[in-house]
Amino acid sequence: MGYKFATIQDVAKVAGVSTATVSRTLSKPSVVAAGTREAVRRAVEETGYQVNTTAANLRLQRTGTVIVLLPNIANPFFSQILAGLSLELSDAKYGLLVTDTQTGPDPDARLAEYLRFRRADGILLFDGTLSSQALDIPGRPPLVMVCEWMERDVPTVRVNNEHGAEMAVDHLVSLGHRSIGHVTGPEGNVLSASRLAGYRTAMERRGLPVDERWVIDGDYSMDSGAAAGRRWLTMEKRPTALFLASDEMALGFLGVVQAAGVSVPRDVSIVGFDNIEISQHLTPALTTIRQPRTEIGIRAARKLLGLIHTGSLTGPSEVIEVEFIERRSAAPPPS
Amino acid sequence: MGYKFATIQDVAKVAGVSTATVSRTLSKPSVVAAGTREAVRRAVEETGYQVNTTAANLRLQRTGTVIVLLPNIANPFFSQILAGLSLELSDAKYGLLVTDTQTGPDPDARLAEYLRFRRADGILLFDGTLSSQALDIPGRPPLVMVCEWMERDVPTVRVNNEHGAEMAVDHLVSLGHRSIGHVTGPEGNVLSASRLAGYRTAMERRGLPVDERWVIDGDYSMDSGAAAGRRWLTMEKRPTALFLASDEMALGFLGVVQAAGVSVPRDVSIVGFDNIEISQHLTPALTTIRQPRTEIGIRAARKLLGLIHTGSLTGPSEVIEVEFIERRSAAPPPS
DNA sequence: CTGAAAGCGCTAACAT
DNA sequence: ATGTTAGCGCTTTCAG
DSSP states (O other), X not given: XXXXXXXXXXXXXXXXXXXXXXXXXXXXXXXXXXXXXXXXXXXXXXXXXXXXXXXXXXXXXXXXXXXXXXXXXXXXHHHHHHHHHHHHHHHTTOEEEEEESSSSSOHHHHHHHHHHHSOOSEEEEOOTTSOGGGGOOTTOOOEEEESOOOSSSOOEEEEOHHHHHHXXXXXXXXXXXOSEEEEOOOTTOHHHHHHHHHHHHHHHHTTOOOOGGGEEOOOSSHHHHXXXXXXXXXXXXXXXXXXXXXXXHHHHHHHHHHHTTOOTTTTOEEEOSBOOGGGGGSSSOOBEEEOOHHHHHHHHHHHHHHHHHHTOSOOOOEEEOOEEEOOSSOOOOOO | OOOOOOOHHHHHHHHTSOHHHHHHHHHOGGGSOHXXXXXXXXXXXXXXXXXXXXXXXXXXXXXXXXXXXXXXXXOHHHHHHHHHHHHHHHHTTOEEEEEESSSSSOHHHHHHHHHHHSOOSEEEEOOTTSOGGGGOOTTOOOEEEESOOOSSSOOEEEEOHHHHHHHHHHHHHHTTOOSEEEEOOOTTOHHHHHHHHHHHHHHHHTTOOOOGGGEEOOOSSHHHHHHHXXXXXXXXXXXXXXXXXXXXXXXXHHHHHHHTTOOTTTTOEEEOSBOOGGGGGSSSOOBEEEOOHHHHHHHHHHHHHHHHHHTOSOOOOEEEOOEEEOOSSOXXXXX
């Protein structure tokens, strides 16, 4: 505190020019004479001048920051996406304001509140539980939904969940499985729904019946995966393979059935979704569907920057492809 | 874009008072008459006024944001700390500007660059590789080092690593182990050093010799844990137990030795450090040392807010206690 | 090519 | 208790 930063005035004085010239030299060097430019450059050096972003932003009627609304900051799934975002946004000189919708009031109120006292130039929304009308705020900045989506013309960056699910099931089928179960994500979630849809589509396409008892409710968490494992153990007619809608659930499942003396993949095959970091280190290493998280972050950031630039609130959506990763948790069914 | 936000002038006009009164009503309501206060309140409602933080910050000579410098945003270990930070800082109406030191130039340059064009009111530093002189920037805001620390009077919030290591080793000793190995964190890191020191202290205190071949280099990653596992498998005189400086390494270790047909904890006992989320779901569930991450975040945020408030750059450091968590990966040695 | 000057929206002396 | 006013530091017309 108490330290006085050099201002553009100081630079102007030292360089013997006006503040306008200093400002121009810094933002559009081409329009000032080479000699002046050089004098300003020296003065900047001498004074140690650093632009005051707050003042510039006030003048330019912008904030220089982008808000990221996450359902839960603590979820590691988001951290890598965040890395991608950060990369792209800091290149564009935007700050990343991270907050989560879990603490405090509901997402709608949260978004409104956040917009209230901290205007941002753009919003990246990872929370699918936000209601459609929460977006009808006059003067709201452009927004991109990431991973989630809603019934509304909101620009979205997401992953091809259906295709991922189909690849998972196809793999199991090609190994010879005919009774294939599915552990779902939380109900009412578009991601869960599309993974489930992909599962059904693939089964149908291969002419395989789906026994509804094989479709087990989950919520992406390890605990729900463990519960699914206990459920599977008590079934009288167990499916020989399962596609689980998240790696975390696969982990929970694996722990429970292995503890019960079941061998994976000898006795049961499993395929997860996400390719979280631990998956490759499990025993057996988990066969899964990779979501390119850093790329999701980068693409989302670019899309938002584009909207900010053009000042538009709507735009096309992007679907990013997923990748099937074969490891050791799926094998032919026991004969 | 194009949308015009209500300003304090608009509110003043509607309420029939001056802008100063509006401002006062909003920040120090007690000093304005009840009637006026009510009129302003109504005018705010009517106009939909929201304070422009940028303007307020410019006027108040502050930025309203805190920078968080992480070595690697994508590391899930930090995400929960981030959640704690976010909680505390958003209560205090501070924004959280997250960036990582891994992308781009070295941490020193990174810090300098960040301070240059985006002044913050405070810094939370999680990167121990920053050099001491990088902090000697005139006018630099207060800074708190989190988890890491350095030879310098910088306020720090960290965890009692020595004690955690000692508890881990003590537990193994009390189970009857006498040959106990250690897999270290990366070299030159204060955390690694203090966990190693705790290990040596505990061994010495119990009168147990440390065979230097039992001290295996690691770097916290699963891969290095797996390497340690392979190393352990080839030893002619294997230690019956290991304390690993991170849960991730314990995971890697576990995968490798289990794949080789070794049973944990029957054939070898292991204790990790961190209590990452998966640890409780492993088979066997991992005995470990818990770091209270949310609390670390909260305490760090509070300390920084305190410094910002008092305008001081130095202050006492805090050490947060860790907790021993007994699960199933450690048992008496094979007889 | 450069300078003068207005003004972004707000807060805090200072005056009443 | 309230109003007047200066000014935070910057960018950008508009003149010259």
